[in-house]
Amino acid sequence: MTIKLLAIGKTDNKDLQALIDDYQKRLGFYIKFEFEIIPDLKKVKNLSEEQQKQKEGELILNKLNATDVLILMDENGKQLDSVGFSSYLQKHMNSGIKRLVFLIGGPYGFSPDVYQKANGKLSLSKMTFSHQMIRLFMIEQLYRGFTILRNEPYHHR
Numbered sequence: 001m002t003i004k005l006l007a008i009g010k011t012d013n014k015d016l017q018a019l020i021d022d023y024q025k026r027l028g029f030y031i032k033f034e035f036e037i038i039p040d041l042k043k044v045k046n047l048s049e050e051q052q053k054q055k056e057g058e059l060i061l062n063k064l065n066a067t068d069v070l071i072l073m074d075e076n077g078k079q080l081d082s083v084g085f086s087s088y089l090q091k092h093m094n095s096g097i098k099r100l101v102f103l104i105g106g107p108y109g110f111s112p113d114v115y116q117k118a119n120g121k122l123s124l125s126k127m128t129f130s131h132q133m134i135r136l137f138m139i140e141q142l143y144r145g146f147t148i149l150r151n152e153p154y155h156h157r
């Protein structure tokens, strides 16, 4: 199985990018991992929030394969602890799917079309994080999940 993390908007912050690069590299030792950024929309001044979400949604849906399992990162989604998340990953790997896609929305969240296409929603907290920071938190949780599955001494229960 491949895990893909799809997000909207490039990170300009070099420190954040360096941490993402570090965890992305570590995660790559455990699983085929793809991280793709859809560039921010241009000329958004004249677009309402709804129109912006709709356009982002079209770009997102174009990136998906028919067989992908799509999980939206959403503060109102299902909450798991890290051990539970490692089991969640194992369950998806056992199910024989080709690619598990975790999607991080833009500043205003997801369009109705994207919600409709989703197979599930996952929350990292009831608090809202920036669309830039959540990608680091998610990659770290993926890495942590695989260290738990391998019984490696990164996660302390």
Ligand SMILES: C[S@@+](CC[C@H](N)C(=O)[O-])C[C@H]1O[C@@H](n2cnc3c(N)ncnc32)[C@H](O)[C@@H]1O
Binding pocket: 072, 073, 074, 075, 076, 103, 104, 105, 106, 107, 108, 109, 110, 122, 123, 124, 125, 126, 127, 128, 129, 130, 131, 134
């Ligand atoms: C600034 S938030 C958007 C918040 C917006 N109110 C919404 O309706 O989603 C940007 C993106 O970060 C992700 N995100 C932020 N906090 C999260 C959390 N606690 N758990 C999971 N994803 C989160 C979601 O993918 C969200 O679409």
